[in-house]
Amino acid sequence: MSAPATQGTHHVSPGAKDLVRIEGVHKYFGQHHVLRGIDMTVKNGEVAVLIGPSGSGKSTLLRCINHLETISAGRIRVDGELIGYREHAGKLHELTVKEVARQRRNIGMVFQRFNLFGHKTALENVIEAPVQVKGQNKAVAKKRALELLDQVGLSDRAGHYPAQLSGGQQQRVAIARALAMEPELMLFDEPTSALDPELVGDVLNVMKDLAASGMTMIVVTHEIGFAREVGDTLTFMDGGVVVESGNPREVIANPQHERTQAFLSKVL
């Protein structure tokens, strides 16, 4: 059976299971209703790109997926496991810090600001979590970290400190650092928006290679070219709701909603 026209294209195998299931998610900050009933699924291997105006709730949604924010209602599951909570008799009970930490190991996150440890080299930044959190043998972690630095094009920068690296290089170290935990899912929150324009392409290329390797990714970005070329799905959020979602090329060429059209006309 051929894939429906609105479904993702190149990264998703036929019959791939849902890795992420977001159902009826609401988020309030005090009285401020920021997420207003989000439903979204991301299949194994899918690159899901999220776009939308400032304040539409994209970052909040990403942060809810790894429980950096608690949700006010709804359910988020990654690989079938409820994130942040245990359900008992229809009620949600928050998991312990230790249990949440275990879930987060499976979900890598890359932020707009790369916040590497300034007093550690690129290599030390990458081996930090596998050694400290996973208790991995240092030699094993180092070997893997060097492979990852090579993967992000920085094998010759392993001994450099963040201050000796460009913003783009630091962001690529941050990606290698997230990958060092062998996550099943990677979340990217505007990973290139703090970078000088000439450094954006290198970071997007690393993300493109990662997508080609089969990583499941949710990417918040204003890079519409990346969304069109690499995304399997494009989701437009506004005012805390999903306005429309579909094949990136179709959404960009033929948005179904005025709000999507108005947003795209500003960023294209």
Ligand SMILES: Nc1ncnc2c1ncn2[C@@H]1O[C@H](COP(=O)(O)OP(=O)(O)OP(=O)(O)O)[C@@H](O)[C@H]1O
């Ligand atoms: N910790 C917080 N406390 C209170 N309000 C918050 C908090 N975090 C986010 N908000 C509010 O939630 C709304 C959504 O913010 P969010 O950062 O998710 O939007 P966004 O779509 O990612 O925007 P941007 O593209 O500017 O990053 C905004 O109005 C923001 O001020």
